[in-house]
Amino acid sequence: MKNKFNIYCKYFLASGVTVAVISCSNTKFLKDGQMLYTGAEVKIESDSLTKKEKSELQSALEENLTPKPNSTFLGLRPKLYAYNTTEEPKKEKGLKYWLKYKFGEEPVLLGDVDREFNKDIIVNYSENKGYFNAKAKYDTVSKNKKAQVIYTLNPGARYLISNVNFPQDSTLINTEIQNLKTKTLLKSGNPFDLDVIKNERQRIDDGLKDKGFYYFSPDNIIVQADSTVTKEPKVELIVKLKDNTPKLATEQFTIDKVVVFPNYNLRDAKKGKYNIPMNPDSLKGYEYNDIYVVDPDKKFKPRIFDRALYFNKGDIYNRKDHNLSLNRLISLGVFKFVKNDFVVSDSLNHKFDAYYVLTPRELQSLRLEALGRTNSANYAGSELNLNWTQRNFFRGAEQFKASVYGAFDVQMGGPADAENIFRAGTNVQLSIPRIVAPFRFNSSSAFVPRTNIQLGYEFQNRTTLYTLNTFNASFGYQWKENVRKEHELKVIDISLIDPANVTQKYMDKFPQNPYLERVVEQQLIFGPTYSYTYSTTMLPRKNTFYYKGMLDLAGNITGLVTGANAKEGKEKTIFGVPFSQYAKIENDIRFYHKFNEKTSFASRLIAGVAIPYGNSEHIPFSRQFFVGGSNSIRAFRARTLGPGSYDPRPQRAEGFVFDQSGDVKLELNAEYRANLYKFLNVAAFVDAGNIWLINDDIDDKGVNTRPGGKFSKEFLSEIAVGAGVGLRLDFSILVLRLDLAMPLRVPYYEKGDRWTFDRINFGDSSWRKDNLILNIAIGYPF
Known part of the structure; x- marks a missing residue:
């Protein structure tokens, strides 16, 4: 134990010496008079700010300073060291070039720092946050050819909002602004903050866009600040339209015609065909529920546009419906490009036409995939997949997918009669872009709900053990409330597992391992499954979250109706095959934290339980849980x-x-x-x-x-x-x-x-x- 301790001490000592040598060695490459810039620090001198306010202001100010010093890792600068120690490459390629100019970093010197410019940034940022009397200075601290800049800020008192005023007049647009002011972001007593003012202008613009003011812009709003109303550090804000606001921006528009071109391509664009604006009446199209469809070849049924578009003739323009329509057209999965234009058709009555120009994807595709793989269980193998996709199967944007595959896995380094595996199968799926059901399903989501029908078969042969034939079929629905929330309900999910060719070698293991016998039992599994997914991982946040919960209920109603009880010997069958009865729930929770652009933390918690009852004493092998391997432990x-x-x-x-x-x-x-x-x-x-x-x-x-x-x-x-x-x-x-x-x-x-x-x-x-x-x-x- 003592010898190991001495060895560890030597390791730590050697590591410490290495750190010290590398840390100092970067400065020896500097020329006379040059100093390595190690960063900046902002000190805030104020008795009126809390510790938290100082910390937040300091972090924001330091983030805005330029340039950034050379990156560090555990106190070292390995990228700078790589740049300094690598010889100048003769060619713009190769290992030397990569080390010096791709991986390496050129030294950031004190001479690269514009301290007056950074001081102005500190003052301007502080003023934008309400510190109107901010003053700053700087000092440079240098030692051993390294330099740091210390900026000192005296922010003064922070100005608070005393009152927010929205002047009234008789115009229609002002009436709508008055209706929006109750949810203003500008609150009396809050600090003056330029970012909040910008957000308020954007909020007003969003509200007006939803009321038909299509040509309005946030820049048409001005927020005036008056600090003379009181001797205290307070400011009154006046929110109003600019005097030079264009007349078009103050007019409320309604939809005149809705025209859809579902088969547009670049060749048509080059020929000048379907140029916008145009006279829809002169085109070879037809009208369907107030939508004019220009589709001479009739590749698409018009009802898909009636479901996707939220604009009707005579409607007041609404940006939410505008974005909703575009998103639903895209989520159909059949269009590669979706373009939308609004063109004034009646300026006197404030009307415009809505044009939707859609470029279809290739409606059919055939893809061949060849894969090679190994896994941590000492298996190596290959897989071949042939996939055919038709994206407009019944001319209603239905997606039909069919695949055929074959695969084999060979145990490497095992015995001569190793359990090599061969798999082959086929799968077909039809996805319909609506809910097919005896009830009406209304969705105002940006994502089109889908009905999914799936059939599949797989043949699996473990060469020295057994063969399994697996048949599966499912029917269900998939829909998203929004970009974060998704639901999938399989009303029925059926699997039939039929074994064959069970070898004596495998059966000899049954007495000592009864669970192996259950793997090759005939199994009939049917019932509903439901999953719910909530995710914020697509949002630009430091902290994001992902959750997926799954509920699997097999044979519940059937077991209840038939009085099945396997423990008491009352096992029931369907066509001679015992059906499984169980309840299973699984939760997958993930949390991601982003430290900066290059480092992050990811975590995951999986918790699940499956309980057999009624007609089953055990969970089917194919529905049980497993751990270990490349995506687990x-x-x-x-x-x-x-x-x-x-x-x-x-x-x-x-x-x-x-x-x-x-x-x-x-x-x-x-x-x-x-x-x-x-x-x-x-x-x-x-x-x-x-x-x-x-x-x-x-x-x-x-x-x-x-x-x-x-x-x-x-x-x-x-x-x-x-x-x-x-x-x-x-x-x-x-x-x-x-x-x-x-x-x-x-x-x-x-x-x-x-x-x-x-x-x-x-x-x-x-x-x-x-x-x-x-x-x-x-x-x-x-």
């Missing part, structure tokens, strides 16, 4: 962990390893992500979790074949933990991920001895072989 091979503290090593010793499944799942993942260079990212991660059984696996002799697998109050002591580092090559359209992980806590070790820190030995090749797991995958794990 990466320190353990795919589907080899759990359940609970069950020890799979005796199985492995026999050369037989099967997927471990469970009825309860708990998993937590956390990652720190950083960008090194453009497409090159790194990560450090920790994964934890496990799966458990609801009921013990008891064989015919009453023996528990997976001891420790049942969920109990001891579940926390059975959590597996792994950690590692990753390298990600992010090419936007493709992310190649390599994660190297090792176990830190193994749940099937003796209780009290499950942490593995004292067993880590990177110098031992056998330890590395058993404990370092390389995961190669496409895309981020979450």
